[in-house]
Amino acid sequence: MSYTVGRGSPSLAEEIAGDDKPGEKLSLGVAARLSRYLQVLTQARKMGKETISSQELADYTHVNSTQIRRDLSGFGKFGKRGVGYNVESLVSQIRKILRTAGQHNIALFGAGHLGTAIATSDIFADHGFRVVAMFDIDEGKVGSEIGPLTVRHNSELKRVVEDQDIVVAVLAVPSSAAQTLADELADAGVKIIFNYSDALLQVPPEVTVHTSSPAVDLLYALYFYLT
Amino acid sequence: MSYTVGRGSPSLAEEIAGDDKPGEKLSLGVAARLSRYLQVLTQARKMGKETISSQELADYTHVNSTQIRRDLSGFGKFGKRGVGYNVESLVSQIRKILRTAGQHNIALFGAGHLGTAIATSDIFADHGFRVVAMFDIDEGKVGSEIGPLTVRHNSELKRVVEDQDIVVAVLAVPSSAAQTLADELADAGVKIIFNYSDALLQVPPEVTVHTSSPAVDLLYALYFYLT
């Protein structure tokens, strides 16, 4: 299988000691769990933790510790018996397995409170995403500086997406503006839309929409508390 | 986490009973999927959609349509052959199954950009959550009005949590403040902490932490785009 990544982004094809199987696609479950481990590991690293056991990872992720060891051992022997896993090295191993070890440029839409919160946090930067452009349709906001970014007008969308090789767009706009924007983004070639509005977006099949819904996550958590 | 049903396997007839069966706990997977259906259904309802087919739900949730019908038929015959499911009625059925059909009070911590974005949106209200109190430690923000709320000082935390019977706290505070706050919340009797910071929180076993991590969700989506 050949896939074209690149056009500026660092090559993901840095093979490590033969553990990678470039033709094998992870199952949905494995990819989801690996992502979850990565989340906790990134936090742990930030707090200066050097090693972590499968049991600790289990406590934080609510995934069974045996399964964690099983998931990881499928890709190599990353742990040390009696000690655990090295946090730093496990982070980079998992990022290699998920093939997302490089830097990815993202565009942010909406310069309201949510957009500003995202632009000034490092939640994306910690995982290799770089917010390279921020947009709004309000002329009053265009030109203003938010963190390291200058707000641009939506009309520049297509040009910037192409110039900066942007694959991911984050939508922090009102529901009423979301569908129109999604259409423009799909047209410009964006492949992943991270939707913070509660609009139900219609997109062409090659585009993936991920809608954030904290309230639903809460309902899920609440179910297990209530029962 | 691991849950074993005693006295043999639950019969299908028992599950089909429809109304609440106290004692029968949904599996993690079923509860997660039902939550997901609920998210899409809520959006669909907001857009005025009256019926929806399992195939449409599948398109939006990325869950196989057969599985959706299977999940739902375990609790009753909610659909109409040749037509689909009534959006409005399916929403309330799922909320009944998840036993989260009531109103739930939540407290919001942090009156920065993120906190303000949450307080002025209706993402929680749409799912039966009501933000009844908002807190900050900055005396300069205490007393100011954000949406329908007046910002209170953290020192009022315990009293308000008890008075208003608050089970869920949403943390939109800097990482550095998160652990201290989590300790106070656990002490005050809050059971679910929805953490927007990237701190790795230590809490007593009766408290559940859910950490939001959009970047990790993006990595997961990106994996399937890249492969």
Added chain:
DNA sequence: TAGATTGTTAATCGATTAACAATC
């Protein structure tokens, strides 16, 4: 060494899916 934790096995259980009769 002694204690801790990984890597792996084997058994079981639940999830997933195609297919299609039932029926709106």
Added chain:
DNA sequence: TAGATTGTTAATCGATTAACAATC
């Protein structure tokens, strides 16, 4: 009726877990 979509079956596949030898 004709077309659409549910509800259900049956087969397969992947997830889950306890247990423990290996080994740091």
